[in-house]
Amino acid sequence: MRLGIDIGGTKTDAVAVDDAGTLAHRVRLSTGFGSPAVVETTLTAITDVASLAGLAAADFESIGIGIPGVVDNRSGYVRHAVNLGFEELGLGDALAGRLGVGVRIENDVTAAAFGAYRLLGIESSMAYLNLGTGIAAGIVIDGKLWRGARGTAGEIGHIPVDPNGELCPCGQRGCLETVASGSSIARAWITDDPHPALALFDAADEGDSKAVAIRSRLATGVASAVRLLILTMDVETVVIGGGLSHLGDRLLGDVGAVLSSWAESSTFLASLELTSRVRLVPEGRPVAAIGAALVGGA
Amino acid sequence: MRLGIDIGGTKTDAVAVDDAGTLAHRVRLSTGFGSPAVVETTLTAITDVASLAGLAAADFESIGIGIPGVVDNRSGYVRHAVNLGFEELGLGDALAGRLGVGVRIENDVTAAAFGAYRLLGIESSMAYLNLGTGIAAGIVIDGKLWRGARGTAGEIGHIPVDPNGELCPCGQRGCLETVASGSSIARAWITDDPHPALALFDAADEGDSKAVAIRSRLATGVASAVRLLILTMDVETVVIGGGLSHLGDRLLGDVGAVLSSWAESSTFLASLELTSRVRLVPEGRPVAAIGAALVGGA
Numbered sequence: 001m002r003l004g005i006d007i008g009g010t011k012t013d014a015v016a017v018d019d020a021g022t023l024a025h026r027v028r029l030s031t032g033f034g035s036p037a038v039v040e041t042t043l044t045a046i047t048d049v050a051s052l053a054g055l056a057a058a059d060f061e062s063i064g065i066g067i068p069g070v071v072d073n074r075s076g077y078v079r080h081a082v083n084l085g086f087e088e089l090g091l092g093d094a095l096a097g098r099l100g101v102g103v104r105i106e107n108d109v110t111a112a113a114f115g116a117y118r119l120l121g122i123e124s125s126m127a128y129l130n131l132g133t134g135i136a137a138g139i140v141i142d143g144k145l146w147r148g149a150r151g152t153a154g155e156i157g158h159i160p161v162d163p164n165g166e167l168c169p170c171g172q173r174g175c176l177e178t179v180a181s182g183s184s185i186a187r188a189w190i191t192d193d194p195h196p197a198l199a200l201f202d203a204a205d206e207g208d209s210k211a212v213a214i215r216s217r218l219a220t221g222v223a224s225a226v227r228l229l230i231l232t233m234d235v236e237t238v239v240i241g242g243g244l245s246h247l248g249d250r251l252l253g254d255v256g257a258v259l260s261s262w263a264e265s266s267t268f269l270a271s272l273e274l275t276s277r278v279r280l281v282p283e284g285r286p287v288a289a290i291g292a293a294l295v296g297g298a
Numbered sequence: 299m300r301l302g303i304d305i306g307g308t309k310t311d312a313v314a315v316d317d318a319g320t321l322a323h324r325v326r327l328s329t330g331f332g333s334p335a336v337v338e339t340t341l342t343a344i345t346d347v348a349s350l351a352g353l354a355a356a357d358f359e360s361i362g363i364g365i366p367g368v369v370d371n372r373s374g375y376v377r378h379a380v381n382l383g384f385e386e387l388g389l390g391d392a393l394a395g396r397l398g399v400g401v402r403i404e405n406d407v408t409a410a411a412f413g414a415y416r417l418l419g420i421e422s423s424m425a426y427l428n429l430g431t432g433i434a435a436g437i438v439i440d441g442k443l444w445r446g447a448r449g450t451a452g453e454i455g456h457i458p459v460d461p462n463g464e465l466c467p468c469g470q471r472g473c474l475e476t477v478a479s480g481s482s483i484a485r486a487w488i489t490d491d492p493h494p495a496l497a498l499f500d501a502a503d504e505g506d507s508k509a510v511a512i513r514s515r516l517a518t519g520v521a522s523a524v525r526l527l528i529l530t531m532d533v534e535t536v537v538i539g540g541g542l543s544h545l546g547d548r549l550l551g552d553v554g555a556v557l558s559s560w561a562e563s564s565t566f567l568a569s570l571e572l573t574s575r576v577r578l579v580p581e582g583r584p585v586a587a588i589g590a591a592l593v594g595g596a
Contacts, residue, residue, distance in 0.1 A: 124447045125446070125447045137530075139531075141439065141444060146439060146531070147532075148423070148531065148532020148533075149422050149423045149532050149533060149534035150532055150534070150570075151532070152529070152532045152570065153530070153531055153532035154530070154532075155529045155530075155532070156529055156530055158529060158564075158566055158567070159525065159526055159529050159530070160459070160522075161458070161459070161461070162460065162461055163459075163460055164462070170564050170566040170567070171563045171564030171565065171566065171567070172560070172563070172564050172566075172567065224458075227457065228457055228526070228530065229530070231450070231453045231454055231456060231457050232435075232451070232452070232453075232454055232457070232526065232527070232530045232531065233437075233444070233446065233451055233530065233531060234445075234446020234447050234448055234449070234450045234451035234452075234453070235446075235447060236447035236448070262470070265469045265470070266456075266468050266469030266470050267469065268456060268468040268469065268470075269456070269468070269469070269470065272448075272450065
């Protein structure tokens with residue numbers, strides 16, 4: 001049995017996964033804010049899942065944590081976890097000190113990439129395209145996570161796609177993140193709706209011309225990300241996950257329509273069969289927590 | 299001893315490389331046009347190098363061929379070798395039938411990537427950015443070539459970087475190839491000079507405003523390719539090769555200046571230290587032929 005935790009900005013997801021990779025137990029908690037609270041939330045989550053599984057922490061084959069921040073997966077050190085309220089935290093050491101066993105720390109998108117890879121039974125290469133507040137990818141090549149030479153592989157959100165585009169908070173102009181992310185929708189479509197992307201899609205369906213334009217820009221941006229990932233790395237499959245993936249087939253349909261229209265004007269793009277290489281992460285499955293559990297053995 | 303051939307549009311380079319990876323013998327021939335002539339050129343090149351080394355073809359530990367085209371490196375089948383005058387050729391089988399030994403066929407950029415990786419003694423990950431008529435990259439990860447799921451990894455020339463850019467022969471608009479390749483210079487800077495890129499740089503140095511603008515666009519385009527490769531795959535090093543790399547430090551200086559200016563306006567980009575991660579392939583070394591020789595054992 002392996003234990004995995006996905007520490008999100010509001011919720012922490014904790015799972016136990018059996019030797020076949022099947023989800024055995026699951027717990028959800030609210031995530032505390034700031035480094036001491038995040039450590040306590042994580043310890044509580046581990047204790048709760050261990051209790052459900054009837055095991056002690058030390059009895060698990062591995063414990064892995066996915067967290068939104070810049071992670072050194074060798075030292076377990078986490079930096080820039082802005083949404084969790086801390087700038088630096090030796091999370092691996094903090095948890096190991098309290099639990100008495102080693103813990104593997106991964107970036108949350110990286111963990112989700114490995115979870116999606118295993119859940120979907122993909123055997124070739126894959127990029128996991130996370131559409132959340134930002135946009136970034138996790139990469140699996142030859143059955144292994146490719147984190148990059150400095151741990152920043154998949155940071156495609158800050159690749160500019162339009163020299164005359166919007167100014168990005170990163171200091172560049174026209175980054176993918178300015179057209180294909182939750183934050184880009186939030187800036188363009190002001191609403192009190194708790195599900196702004198859903199509200200946007202509904203308004204577009206009702207013919208609101210501004211909503212149609214924003215939705216269209218999102219589809220083009222996500223399609224651009226898919227093209228970029230496949231042309232650069234030639235991964236066989238791009239799996240779309242993250243908050244915006246809850247838009248489901250409405251999003252996938254939009255993106256597929258853009259990719260198909262490109263293929264009509266470019267035989268080169270048509271030969272790459274991009275449309276058929278994109279899919280959604282399975283709805284309602286805790287891919288990041290499952291990935292965190294499994295990556296301990298990867 | 300290993301034997302490697304780089305079949306170019308005008309010249310074919312053939313080398314023998316010893317067990318330490320050192321160049322032992324080298325032959326250059328004019329490349330024939332059309333599939334029968336290409337096969338004959340390759341056989342002549344192999345015979346000539348073998349003769350210099352005092353060996354028979356069967357005595358080499360491996361024989362590898364780099365060729366500009368879409369290569370299935372398992373079957374040795376080559377397609378779309380436009381500059382060599384053929385559409386399809388079972389090169390691996392044709393050579394094996396005549397030589398009585400197996401031959402490994404690679405795309406020429408892929409072979410050059412592996413050659414540069416070994417020649418430069420790089421130990422981490424690397425992208426070889428080939429600036430020739432087009433622009434494409436070869437990728438080495440974990441000491442191995444990553445060819446992609448369908449053999450098209452590194453086809454970054456057809457990633458658009460400007461939605462309002464020039465129409466590309468591929469059918470898209472604003473592709474990297476329209477701003478950062480030999481063909482983009484040839485279209486923008488009409489000259490009878492046998493070295494159009496050198497003539498362009500000289501004219502820019504003399505203050506010709508059109509030349510300055512084209513040279514600046516090239517630098518920005520190549521810098522965009524570097525940013526794209528590092529943000530997507532986080533390879534430690536980008537090695538610039540291909541015909542335009544003969545511009546040497548003039549090109550590298552231009553590209554470094556663009557990357558440094560970007561770092562000044564983006565702390566995110568600054569943290570990636572792009573400028574220090576770019577270098578030129580060693581001048582005058584037959585990297586593609588050496589790579590073709592060595593990849594037989596990779």
